[in-house]
Amino acid sequence: MESSREKSIVEFFKAKTILVTGSTGFLAKIFVEKLLRVQADVERVFLLIRAADAASAMQRLEDEILGKELFNALKEKHGDGFQSFARSKLWPVAGDIVHENLGIQDSNLVNELFKEVQIIVNVAATTNFYERYDVSLNINVLGAKHVLQFAKQCVKLEMFLHVSTAYVSGTERSGLIPEKRLSMGETLRSGSNSCYLDIEAEIDLVEKKKVELQADHNLTPIAQKLAMKELGMQRARFFGWPNTYVFTKAMGEMVLGHSRGNLPLVIVRPSIITSILRDPLPGWIEGIRTTDIFMMAYADRKLQSFPGDPQMTVDLIPGDMVVNAMMATTVAHSKQQSEFIYHVGSSTRNPITYDSLLQCWFDYFSVYPRTGKDGTPLKITRKMNPSIRTTFLIMVYKFLLQVLGLIHFITCGFIFGRLYDDLNRKYKYLKLLIDLFEPYTFFKGRFDDANLEKLRAMMGKEEMFEMDSKHIEWNSYLHGIHIPGILKYE
Template identity: 55%
Template sequence: MVMVDGSLDAEKIAGYFKGKSILITGATGFLGKILVEKILRVQPDVRRIYLLVRAMDAHSAKQRVEAEVTDTELFCLLKEKHGKGGFELFVEEKVVPLAGDVVFENMGLDAPRLEELANEVDIIVNGAATTNFYERYDIALDVNVMGVKYLCQFAKKCANLKMLLHVSTAFAAGDREGLIMERPFKKGETLREGTYLDIDAELRLAGDVKKELERQDGGGGGDKTKRERKGMKELGLERSRHFGWSNTYVFTKAMGEMLLGQLHGAIPVVILRPSIITSILRDPLPGWMQGTRT
């Protein structure tokens, strides 16, 4: 990072993105779409921004990116600058929607597209996450842990990768008091003395409990779904608290960090741990935020 008078040098950061291709996951989320808008606004010479979104096909992915990202009021300054037609052309040239999901190996992309990305991507920003504090354990593990694993596997195939930026949370540190140092999690580290976290064992446990709940319910219809959901949510909270975390979200985000630390090898990695995020201060739309939960 370049510091000028105690602040980041915005011009040099913007310059860094010139000619770069960036893969962003979680772009339909609050932070993701802010990042997309900011890069397009301060560095129009970015080469490509690939947005991985959950969708059935390329057409659906394009529709979703338009509806949930580029057509939102957040892009007002860019629309003013380029005009309606110019803005659409600009976005079409710079933004590439990808139908996929981090919960699948190779992000659910076909081999030709994966090879194209591996040859072109310079930066990966992983913002994909389930942020529900009391998510089902199996779903939280899929997105917040396995998603990190699959993205890291892809990163190792990228010939020109400069950085993998992983968005975590400050609350992965748990409900501790006093000075908490910013350092990576060690393999097996927990917040409760006398326990050891085996991520593979947790993945197996979640799978086994889910199968057992399905077996017990048989053909239970809607009630079966509710019981299974309740059982998997309770399992997530139980395992989180067993190891010293307060909820499933912060626990699985800590696990994702831990897994990234084990797997990244020579890949340059940055882990970002934001705390509470509120509305935009100034550009492009003062006070903008996405929903009351944010």
């Protein structure tokens, strides 16, 4: 039976017109499916889709959203009427947040959106830790700015909800990290090393770098791309963030907070998003994310050790809980002309340690091993070792590569050529993993979710909009839902 609070959330979305960006992404799909499942009387949901034209946008809607297994429960509910129901509610819009007016070419449609949209849910982002700096700035910073500018012209707007990441706080802090807004120009460097983050200067820097790279005819396109990726990492670490993704998401938050005026703004900061816990399809996920990269490398016997503190908390949160929080916070702060920050994670209420996660992987794959290319089981005989010895292994790899490289050069590639290439691949792979993820495996912080706790207390006991990580039984979820989901949908 629905609680009164659940009913109020469901009722809130009745007859609402909503614009969703990043709609072909993992989280946005869960949001759209949930919305249609709990409130069939939503007026319209405009889905911004990167496409050349309306026909291409419609094709992507059919293939990349409605064609997913995630929507099977809705299809069963509506039967033969599903297509007509979906077409009456979901309106694909060809566009891209990297452009003003979201890249929408049809001026009549733009004016219609300005007149009708009441809620904007901005999920569009590049989540690649090692993205090109220009791409990440365009999507995560300028994209957020363009969506905000668009929102300001929507005369009926009740809420602008922006999905960020809890790790805008960086990975150097320890203890309880508050749900605090980021001020324009704020950096994570402190003391005599503190500096001002000039976002416009960063954009200018990228443009100059692009011109410089394009003018160097000795650089291949791949080398230019790598240089732009390295620039992003360098700038992120200069200002105190571990990678380009969280750095640009932090800048996006700064732009929104600084420029929103009196627009109602909720920023939801999930931690590490994992597969669906409960509804509509436990275990459903798209792509291999963060910790799952380690898991799959371990299961394939490509990685047996990784640096980290086994007692540190790994902050995981299922995607459906994030979406429930998105919907609840939208309702709670509709028309409130202020900025609200919500952490959505598990490290405070229901932490799981790095060591416990590795134990779960061992327990699962020692019973259900992966299969190699030749069809033989890839037997797992020991738990991955979270140790600083992995750093030593990197040094050993590097030394061996130098020795083999010298022999390879002297003999013109006739001796140890294949061994050198194999070792070089392993070295680059392991080094990249460590560069990108080591900051997280030694992270000593916990994300305070006091704001979400207040909202949960207000809602009381609920099932339809479950967002309390305390109710996750980690072993059961990881063994019975998440790992099988990863293997099924990888």
